[in-house]
Amino acid sequence: MIRHAFSLLLCALILVSCSKRERSDPDADEWAEIEAMADDAVVVPVQGNASTNVVPIIGNVDDEEFAPFLQRLAAMKTIERKTGETLLTGERLELDHEQRFVRMDQNVVVVDDEGILKTESLIGRFSVSNDIEFIEAQGGVELVSSNRTASADSAIYNYRNGFVQLEGRATAASDGNSLSGERIRLWIKGDRKMVCEPNAFLEISQNSGLEFSETTEPSAEKTEVRADRAVYDETERMAELSGRVRVRDPQAAMNCEKIRIYLKDENEIDWIEAVGEVIIQSENRKALADRAMYYADEGKFVLEGEPKVKQGLNIMTGDRILFWHETRRMVCEPNARLLLYLDEETKEKFLKDLDE
Numbered sequence: 001m002i003r004h005a006f007s008l009l010l011c012a013l014i015l016v017s018c019s020k021r022e023r024s025d026p027d028a029d030e031w032a033e034i035e036a037m038a039d040d041a042v043v044v045p046v047q048g049n050a051s052t053n054v055v056p057i058i059g060n061v062d063d064e065e066f067a068p069f070l071q072r073l074a075a076m077k078t079i080e081r082k083t084g085e086t087l088l089t090g091e092r093l094e095l096d097h098e099q100r101f102v103r104m105d106q107n108v109v110v111v112d113d114e115g116i117l118k119t120e121s122l123i124g125r126f127s128v129s130n131d132i133e134f135i136e137a138q139g140g141v142e143l144v145s146s147n148r149t150a151s152a153d154s155a156i157y158n159y160r161n162g163f164v165q166l167e168g169r170a171t172a173a174s175d176g177n178s179l180s181g182e183r184i185r186l187w188i189k190g191d192r193k194m195v196c197e198p199n200a201f202l203e204i205s206q207n208s209g210l211e212f213s214e215t216t217e218p219s220a221e222k223t224e225v226r227a228d229r230a231v232y233d234e235t236e237r238m239a240e241l242s243g244r245v246r247v248r249d250p251q252a253a254m255n256c257e258k259i260r261i262y263l264k265d266e267n268e269i270d271w272i273e274a275v276g277e278v279i280i281q282s283e284n285r286k287a288l289a290d291r292a293m294y295y296a297d298e299g300k301f302v303l304e305g306e307p308k309v310k311q312g313l314n315i316m317t318g319d320r321i322l323f324w325h326e327t328r329r330m331v332c333e334p335n336a337r338l339l340l341y342l343d344e345e346t347k348e349k350f351l352k353d354l355d356e
Contacts, residue, residue, distance in 0.1 A: 086112040086132050090122070100126050110135065114188055115145030117157065134158045141166070145188060148174045152184070162189025170196070175267040176205035179230060192234035200230035200241060204261075204269070224248045225259070237263040245274070252282035252325075256292070269296045278303075282325065286310045289321075299326045313341030 091106035102124045110117040112132075120139030126132050135157040143150040143164070153168030164186040166172070171180040172194060180203075181196040202225040228243025239261040247254040257276025264270045272294040280287040280301070290305025303309070303321040309330065310316075316339075318332035332338075 083113060086110065088122070088124070100128070102126065108137070114162075115143060117155075118142040119155070132159045134160070148172065150184070150186070161187075163187055172196075177267065178203045179232065181230070194232040194234075195230070196232075197229040200227045201225070202227075202230060202239070202241065223250075227259075237265075239263070252280070254281075254292075255279045271295045284312055287321070287323075298324070300324050315339045 088102070088104055088108070088110050090104035090108040092104065094103040095101070104122045104124075106120065108119050108122045110122065117135070117137060119137035119141045122135060122137050124132055124135045135155075137155045137157070139153070141150075141152045141155040143155070150164070150166060150170070150172040152166035152170040155167070156165045157163075166184040166186070168182070169180070170182065170184040171178060172184055172186065173179075179194065179196050179200065181200045182198055183196070185195045187193045204223040204225065225241055225245065225247050227241035227245045230239065230241045232239045240258065241261075242258040245254075245256050245259050247256075247259065254274060256274040256278040258274070260273045262270045262272070274292045274294075275290065278287075278289045278292040280292060287301070287303055287307065287309045289303035289307040291303070293302040293304075294300070295302075301323050303323075304319075306317075307319075307321040308315060308317050309321055309323065309332075316330065316332050316336070318336040319334050321330065321332045323330040
């Protein structure tokens with residue numbers, strides 16, 4: 001309607017400006033009309049002339065008129081999210097409904113059925129049906145979902161696929177265990193999986209059951225695992241780290257090419273498999289093998305693939321070696337071979353016993 005009226009007005013102006021003017025002076029009747037219009041004209045305020053600067057009153061503003069809107073705004077600050085809904089809050093909001101785009105800045109919080117996301121700046125895109133499709137967060141990103149937390153410099157959250165990608169000082173933690181690296185990808189729907197690369201760093205709490213030391217004293221320290229890449233499959237309850245794997249316990253260490261950690265339902269370690277030039281070192285004991293398995297409940301190591309165990313100057317080899325770190329007991333079978341280097345005192349006593 002406005003556009004149509006403007007077009008008509010423009011056409012009228014063009015016709016008037018293009019029509020031929022026959023005379024320029026108004027007659028007496030026209031002067032009378034002009035004088036009448038002048039008497040009804042609105043006075044234009046003149047700067048510096050207070051007597052003519054009169055602002056016409058167009059109506060009184062009633063505060064009660066805005067009261068319902070102010071009450072509604074106050075109620076929205078304490079609004080509760082319903083199941084299936086996504087609630088976004090922040091200090092500044094920019095919304096483009098035509099482009100299906102929303103941007104929120106400063107103290108941004110997003111809450112949905114999966115958890116909570118906090119960040120400094122957020123860009124979201126939604127579908128025609130107003131469903132959130134994905135969110136991109138920048139600055140101080142924090143996520144909380146069930147018993148898991150995550151943080152990063154930036155994050156992308158794909159609602160449709162249940163996929164989260166964390167970038168820059170990325171960390172994800174659960175039940176006292178944490179995984180950090182340059183990039184972490186999480187799938188929080190369907191096959192719940194986590195991939196961290198490069199420079200993956202895994203911290204495992206001591207109550208998880210991974211202890212290479214021979215002490216039974218409880219420790220507040222954690223076991224650290226470093227690798228090029230880490231994958232955690234929540235469905236299989238298995239974590240796999242590969243590429244220059246280094247495991248560091250408070251009293252022991254292990255190096256290998258790949259390690260798989262199998263968890264119990266309580267996220268405690270069930271058993272571990274390490275493959276590829278496995279080296280285990282604890283106090284004065286050193287073990288080498290192509291493959292090593294560790295069973296947490298028994299505190300037992302099983303070495304296979306040309307295993308060797310060196311304790312002091314003594315070396316044990318065979319097809320398969322078992323040892324328990326708490327009781328310091330070892331079993332080697334079959335084809336067991338033991339090379340002993342006796343100290344002088346033990347050697348003299350041994351020779352003396354033979355003479356007797």
